[in-house]
Amino acid sequence: MGEHTPAPSPGRSYYGFVLYLLGWACIITYLIWAMVPHSYLSSLGLTYIPQPYWALAFPTVMITLVLVFVFLIYPSINFLLAIPPHDIRNISDGMALKEEDYSHDGRFTVPPVYDLNISQVCRDLHMS
Template sequence: MVSDERRASPNTSSERATYGFVLYLGSYLLLGVFLLWAFLPNDWLTFIGFSYYPQKYWAVAVPVFGCVCFTMIFFLYIGANLLMVPAPDDLRNITDSYSLPPQPASIGTSVPPLYDIPITEVNKLMFAKKH
C-alpha cells in the first residue's frame, strides 16, 4: 500500500509524466523541422509550402552563438571567483570575523574551550629550527 505522502508527491503524478513525454516528442519535432530547414534547398522548401523562413545563415549562427556563450560562462565564472578571492598573502585567508582567540580554561572543566590557534603559534611549531 502506498502512503499518503508518496501519493501527494509531484514526482509520481501522471500529468507530470504526460507533460514530460509531450515535451520530449515536441523537442524531437522541432529538431526535425530545424534540420529540414537547415539542409533542404530553398526550392524544395518553397515546393513544400514554406515561403517565409529565416535565412540559412541563422542555421549556423544561432548554434555557434549558443556554444560560444555556453563556453564563455565557464571563463566568466572562473574570472568572477578570482576577483572575489583575496590575494594569497592577505590575512583574511587565515582568520575572519568568526575566529575565536585563545581563552583561559576555567577550573573544574574537563574540556577546554574551543578556539582558533593563532598563525604565529602554528609557524613556531611547524617551522622552528630543532637543535
C-alpha cells in the same frame, strides 16, 4: 504537506513526456530546415523561414557565447566575489572549530574534525 521525493509524480511525468516530444519535434524541424534545399521548402509555401545559413551560424554563435561565459565571465565573477589573499578571513572566522572545543574523555574512536591553527600548519609544513 506533500512528501518531497525525486520519484516522478503524475504531473511531472506529463510535463516530462511533453518536453520529450517537443525536443524531438525541434530536432526534426531543425534537421529539415538545415538539410532540405530552400527552394523545395519555398515550393511548399514555407517562404518565411530563415536562410539555411543560419542553421550553422546560430549554433556557432551560441557555442561561442557559452564558451566566452564559461572561460571569461564566470571566472571573473568568482574572482570578484573572492576575498583578498591578505584578508584575515582566509585564516579563521567565527565558525571555526578549535581542538579546545572538544572534550577529550576518550569517547571518540575517530578524532573529531576541527580547524588547525595557522601557526601549527606553518610549523608542520615548513619546519620539518
